[in-house]
Amino acid sequence: MATSSTTSKQISIKVEFGGGLELLFDNQRSHRVPVPSYVSTTGKKSLKDDADVAEGKGRPVDVAYLILWLRDNLLKERAELFVENETVRPGILVLVNDTDWELEGEGEYQLKGGDEIVFISTLHGG
Amino acid sequence: MPPRLCSLCNDARAILKRPKTGQQICKECFFWVFETEVHSTITEAQLFKPGDRVAIGASGGKDSTVLAHVMKTLNDRYQYGLELFLLSIDEGITGYRDDSLETVKRNQQQYGMPLKILSYDELYGWTMDAIVSQIGKKNNCTFCGVFRRQALDRGAASLHVDHIVTGHNADDIAETVLMNIMRGDIARLGRCTLICTQGEDTIRRSKPFKYAYEKEIVMYAYFKKLDYFSTECIYSPDAYRGHARAFLKDLEAARPSVIIDIIHSGETFEVKEEVKATQKAQQTCKRCGYMSSNELCKACTLLEGLERGMATAAITERARKKLDAEGPALESIRTIPFFQQSPEAHSTDAPKPPT
Numbered sequence: 001m002a003t004s005s006t007t008s009k010q011i012s013i014k015v016e017f018g019g020g021l022e023l024l025f026d027n028q029r030s031h032r033v034p035v036p037s038y039v040s041t042t043g044k045k046s047l048k049d050d051a052d053v054a055e056g057k058g059r060p061v062d063v064a065y066l067i068l069w070l071r072d073n074l075l076k077e078r079a080e081l082f083v084e085n086e087t088v089r090p091g092i093l094v095l096v097n098d099t100d101w102e103l104e105g106e107g108e109y110q111l112k113g114g115d116e117i118v119f120i121s122t123l124h125g126g
Numbered sequence: 127m128p129p130r131l132c133s134l135c136n137d138a139r140a141i142l143k144r145p146k147t148g149q150q151i152c153k154e155c156f157f158w159v160f161e162t163e164v165h166s167t168i169t170e171a172q173l174f175k176p177g178d179r180v181a182i183g184a185s186g187g188k189d190s191t192v193l194a195h196v197m198k199t200l201n202d203r204y205q206y207g208l209e210l211f212l213l214s215i216d217e218g219i220t221g222y223r224d225d226s227l228e229t230v231k232r233n234q235q236q237y238g239m240p241l242k243i244l245s246y247d248e249l250y251g252w253t254m255d256a257i258v259s260q261i262g263k264k265n266n267c268t269f270c271g272v273f274r275r276q277a278l279d280r281g282a283a284s285l286h287v288d289h290i291v292t293g294h295n296a297d298d299i300a301e302t303v304l305m306n307i308m309r310g311d312i313a314r315l316g317r318c319t320l321i322c323t324q325g326e327d328t329i330r331r332s333k334p335f336k337y338a339y340e341k342e343i344v345m346y347a348y349f350k351k352l353d354y355f356s357t358e359c360i361y362s363p364d365a366y367r368g369h370a371r372a373f374l375k376d377l378e379a380a381r382p383s384v385i386i387d388i389i390h391s392g393e394t395f396e397v398k399e400e401v402k403a404t405q406k407a408q409q410t411c412k413r414c415g416y417m418s419s420n421e422l423c424k425a426c427t428l429l430e431g432l433e434r435g436m437a438t439a440a441i442t443e444r445a446r447k448k449l450d451a452e453g454p455a456l457e458s459i460r461t462i463p464f465f466q467q468s469p470e471a472h473s474t475d476a477p478k479p480p481t
């Protein structure tokens with residue numbers, strides 16, 4: 001996992017899980033995660049080794065990247081309950097700074113340092 | 127991107143895209159339309175009358191937690207004149223139900239509603255933990271479902287309530303429509319979209335969230351900061367429902383109105399009289415007095431199987447024959463206390479939907 005110190009090439013994002021999703025993330029609801037400011041423009045299954053970015057190319061980091069980053073770096077079990085077809089599984093609600101991500105461009109929302117992204121599962125019993 | 131304005135008040139910043147309409151609305155307008163729509167559902171179906179005693183089936187999960195909050199809000203705002211109670215069933219599942227009951231106890235404090243907890247242990251002499259340790263994880267949902275249904279009725283009777291409301295939402299109902307179609311259970315298909323059901327001898331049950339989307343229920347809880355419990359049951363979740371749910375969520379992602387569309391399809395199905403007639407006439411269980419379509423109700427049959435160490439008796443025909451071949455139940459087996467419904471709990475003027 002990356003270190004938590006924020007360098008100029010990284011931004012720090014606040015991530016929260018609710019509705020039972022936290023169980024996949026070590027039962028911790030709140031996390032602060034460092035993500036690179038620029039990421040690969042090519043879709044990759046795993047983002048752990050990102051050569052393009054190391055060379056300084058890429059697109060500004062967005063929520064779509066964050067989702068895969070969380071899967072690869074923070075998720076502890078049952079990835080299929082979080083990610084499906086390279087985005088969150090249907091039934092997981094996402095909020096960007098307390099606003100429905102459907103109003104913020106969904107995965108294309110470009111992250112800024114200090115943003116708060118909340119993921120809530122609606123799939124658990126009522 | 128400039129902040130988008132609420133399409134209802136044109137004033138505040140929009141925070142939610144409504145799945146039903148696609149409208150983008152602000153937080154205050156969201157609270158208002160959500161509550162008002164539930165109010166319309168309640169008044170259009172004439173679910174209550176002043177003075178009714180109403181139990182909210184409370185599990186500590188998102189739907190019933192939001193339901194308790196909204197019922198209290200609407201009862202105050204529109205002066206329904208209802209006496210509200212929280213009714214919880216303790217299935218006896220360590221690490222699951224005991225935690226969620228803590229949530230219900232907090233709701234009791236927050237909303238000032240009396241809380242009744244009825245446990246499988248006190249009613250049937252078996253906790254789900256004990257049942258699973260005897261029968262394994264395969265058919266335990268059958269036991270839990272049958273036991274919960276009767277426990278809710280009995281808990282309601284002991285509170286002398288006229289009515290039970292449950293947190294079933296539009297997604298749940300659409301899911302049930304799909305499941306009934308896929309199973310060919312057309313008789314149930316005709317009933318599962320009813321907002322209010324009442325058997326011959328049971329307490330009325332209604333679903334005020336029949337048209338409320340799960341997304342909005344969860345968003346309501348989030349923005350109101352309601353605390354609810356959200357862990358999957360530790361015993362095998364209903365796999366079939368899980369598939370129906372995943373399928374529905376995929377459809378919804380492509381077309382959000384699909385939830386209401388499916389409910390509407392379910393409502394407009396014409397169920398032939400001869401299909402309805404395949405349901406057996408209701409009678410009273412000879413052992414416990416609960417309504418039943420056979421001599422023994424499902425709960426008594428399941429309990430007898432458990433007590434005699436043949437838990438599958440009520441599930442497979444072959445096992446039932448084996449049980450019968452061993453002769454009648456011994457006097458010593460544990461049975462369910464006789465069901466006596468309080469007379470005042472019977473609202474005789476209640477409309478009776480076809481069962």
Ligand SMILES: [Zn+2]
Pocket residue numbers: 132133134135136137138151152153154155156
């Ligand atoms: Zn507004």
Ligand SMILES: [Zn+2]
Pocket residue numbers: 411412413414415416422423424425426427462
């Ligand atoms: Zn019985």
